[in-house]
Amino acid sequence: MSVLVYIESENSKFKKSSYEALCYGRALADSIGKKVCGVVINCSNTENLNSYGADKIININSSDLVDFSSKKYAHALVEIVKSENSKIIILSSSPNSKYLGAHLSGITDSSFVSNVVKLPESSNPFIVKRTCFTNKAFSLTELTSDLKIISITSNSFGIVEKPNNPENETVEIKGISTNQKILDIEKESGTVTIADAEIVVSGGRGLKGPENWEMIESLAETLGAATACSKPVSDMGWRPHSEHVGQTGKPVASNLYIAIGISGAIQHLAGINSSKVKVVINNDPEAPFFKAADYGVVGDAFEIVPSLIKKLKARQ
Amino acid sequence: MNILVCISNVPDTTSKINFIENDSNFDTNGVQFIINPNDEFGLTKAVWMKESNQANVTALTVGDSSVEATLRKCLAIGADKAIRIDCPAHDAYSVAKEIEAHCKETKYDLIICGRESIDYNGGLVPGLLAGLLDFNFITNCVKLEIKESKATFSREMSGGTEISECELPLVVGSQKGLVEESDLIIPNMRGIMMARQKPLDVVPAQGINPKTRDKKFSKPEAKSEVKLVKADELDKLIDLLENEAKVI
Numbered sequence: 406m407s408v409l410v411y412i413e414s415e416n417s418k419f420k421k422s423s424y425e426a427l428c429y430g431r432a433l434a435d436s437i438g439k440k441v442c443g444v445v446i447n448c449s450n451t452e453n454l455n456s457y458g459a460d461k462i463i464n465i466n467s468s469d470l471v472d473f474s475s476k477k478y479a480h481a482l483v484e485i486v487k488s489e490n491s492k493i494i495i496l497s498s499s500p501n502s503k504y505l506g507a508h509l510s511g512i513t514d515s516s517f518v519s520n521v522v523k524l525p526e527s528s529n530p531f532i533v534k535r536t537c538f539t540n541k542a543f544s545l546t547e548l549t550s551d552l553k554i555i556s557i558t559s560n561s562f563g564i565v566e567k568p569n570n571p572e573n574e575t576v577e578i579k580g581i582s583t584n585q586k587i588l589d590i591e592k593e594s595g596t597v598t599i600a601d602a603e604i605v606v607s608g609g610r611g612l613k614g615p616e617n618w619e620m621i622e623s624l625a626e627t628l629g630a631a632t633a634c635s636k637p638v639s640d641m642g643w644r645p646h647s648e649h650v651g652q653t654g655k656p657v658a659s660n661l662y663i664a665i666g667i668s669g670a671i672q673h674l675a676g677i678n679s680s681k682v683k684v685v686i687n688n689d690p691e692a693p694f695f696k697a698a699d700y701g702v703v704g705d706a707f708e709i710v711p712s713l714i715k716k717l718k719a720r721q
Numbered sequence: 722m723n724i725l726v727c728i729s730n731v732p733d734t735t736s737k738i739n740f741i742e743n744d745s746n747f748d749t750n751g752v753q754f755i756i757n758p759n760d761e762f763g764l765t766k767a768v769w770m771k772e773s774n775q776a777n778v779t780a781l782t783v784g785d786s787s788v789e790a791t792l793r794k795c796l797a798i799g800a801d802k803a804i805r806i807d808c809p810a811h812d813a814y815s816v817a818k819e820i821e822a823h824c825k826e827t828k829y830d831l832i833i834c835g836r837e838s839i840d841y842n843g844g845l846v847p848g849l850l851a852g853l854l855d856f857n858f859i860t861n862c863v864k865l866e867i868k869e870s871k872a873t874f875s876r877e878m879s880g881g882t883e884i885s886e887c888e889l890p891l892v893v894g895s896q897k898g899l900v901e902e903s904d905l906i907i908p909n910m911r912g913i914m915m916a917r918q919k920p921l922d923v924v925p926a927q928g929i930n931p932k933t934r935d936k937k938f939s940k941p942e943a944k945s946e947v948k949l950v951k952a953d954e955l956d957k958l959i960d961l962l963e964n965e966a967k968v969i
């Protein structure tokens with residue numbers, strides 16, 4: 406029996422969050438004396454995974470699995486669960502992995518716990534710590550089904566390098582079908598996505614209007630960060646919905662979150678609280694965000710942000 | 722066309738989160754419950770489809786009698802009928818299994834759930850249901866159109882939008898974007914009056930055992946005080962981020 410880790414890739418490049426899932430899988434397997442097996446789909450070159458401790462990497466080769474499909478990918482993983490006799494599957498918290506995990510738990514009639522932040526408290530019974538109430542609390546949750554699926558919150562475990570020489574296996578799978586098919590994918594022009602970003606630069610209503618986002622984008626570019634915004638900013642159409650973060654928007658679990666002209670309403674904070682370090686720039690010293698932040702600057706964003714960009718650029 | 726909208730009854734976003742009974746249960750004392758925001762976008766979409774697709778809309782919740790106020794609100798928003806499956810919502814698995822049992826008796830072409838609830842945030846019920854019922858499944862759905870038995874939809878994905886199509890039946894995980902915030906239907910007096918006449922059926926539960934159990938809750942540790950940097954000393958901020966927090 407091995408611990409299975411699903412490793413997500415895009416154009417044959419592995420996602421950072423999947424490296425983290427693999428490291429988590431390694432540590433978990435060690436704690437229960439098992440092997441860890443990474444599963445990739447249509448990726449023949451898996452050399453980049455060798456640093457993260459897998460005992461085995463299985464590449465599922467299938468012309469049926471060229472496009473992501475939660476149903477087809479879940480059925481393919483079920484084949485590997487059977488052949489490896491696995492009882493634990495680890496996923497990252499990327500949108501596709503959570504999408505897949507939920508579908509997989511239905512197909513396999515098993516339990517799935519998402520937003521896990523630590524190695525299991527105990528392996529028998531199997532109890533994990535996860536966030537709930539949108540980061541306002543934690544729960545120690547027991548999984549009781551035979552097959553257990555968990556997804557790990559980004560940046561909660563971290564990357565622990567452990568070079569290994571995994572055994573490589575290629576599995577051909579055929580005949581998985583669905584009538585669900587992708588017609589088109591519209592890629593956003595921004596290079597860093599909120600889910601994958603180490604740093605997120607976020608703007609609120611304090612920025613007065615969409616025409617003032619140039620400095621937010623410029624700061625993000627300087628830091629290699631993704632851009633985000635508060636809910637009213639997306640509701641008013643200043644920024645696309647895909648940038649809305651918070652309790653009813655996207656969750657953020659980056660290493661650094663910089664909030665500019667955002668007051669720090671409870672619904673906003675709930676969604677971004679998993680970020681490690683929070684910086685707030687706001688001209689109102691009473692803004693609630695100062696209570697949630699690690700570092701703060703009281704002052705006018707229209708002066709501070711350009712000056713910060715200049716200083717960051719000079720330092721590079 | 723028959724549409725089922727699965728509604729989660731969740732604490733209002735401003736609720737104080739506290740626990741009782743040795744931190745084993747959520748303290749509902751003084752907490753106001755609302756329709757889960759992600760579900761509400763889906764419900765509004767379903768109500769629109771009454772006209773565009775001659776749909777019948779049923780709102781369903783798994784829960785004890787305290788969830789009925791939320792179901793009445795769904796009726797006031799425009800659902801034709803409400804169903805309460807009579808048992809506490811123990812975990813996503815048991816909830817999905819209860820709904821699955823109902824869907825085996827009553828056939829639905831489209832099931833809409835919120836992409837995730839704002840209390841347990843699992844994002845599980847729609848995927849579980851799709852897997853259990855062998856329906857197609859789309860989550861983070863921001864656009865949906867149905868013509869006869871074919872659905873075309875968009876999903877927000879990491880770094881873009883994916884547009885797909887499939888045959889019904891389909892399970893959808895809804896979120897903002899499926900309809901806009903400003904499109905959410907606020908019940909008017911007539912809607913509230915009509916809701917009183919609409920059926921709210923209470924159905925006995927199957928008594929499914931959960932597969933996950935919350936053993937103990939805790940709250941994050943209190944944060945240390947914010948470090949303030951003067952607006953004209955930004956070098957200091959950069960230094961702190963670089964050398965103290967080590968994040969840039």
Ligand SMILES: Cc1cc2nc3c(=O)[nH]c(=O)nc-3n(C[C@H](O)[C@H](O)[C@H](O)COP(=O)(O)OP(=O)(O)OC[C@H]3O[C@@H](n4cnc5c(N)ncnc54)[C@H](O)[C@@H]3O)c2cc1C
Pocket residue numbers: 608609610611612634635636637638649650651652653654665666667668669670671672673676686687688689692704705706707734758
């Ligand atoms: C059910 C529900 C769900 C919600 N979900 C979310 C969610 O997911 N995400 C979310 O973000 N919100 C959410 N909200 C909304 C939330 O309550 C707040 O209204 C919102 O976060 C406020 O956005 P803001 O901070 O951008 O704007 P404001 O609250 O208007 O704050 C603007 C801030 O900018 C500052 N400012 C103004 N001028 C300057 C300047 N020149 N320089 C620096 N600072 C300046 C002001 O001091 C102020 O603090 C939700 C609300 C409800 C009811």
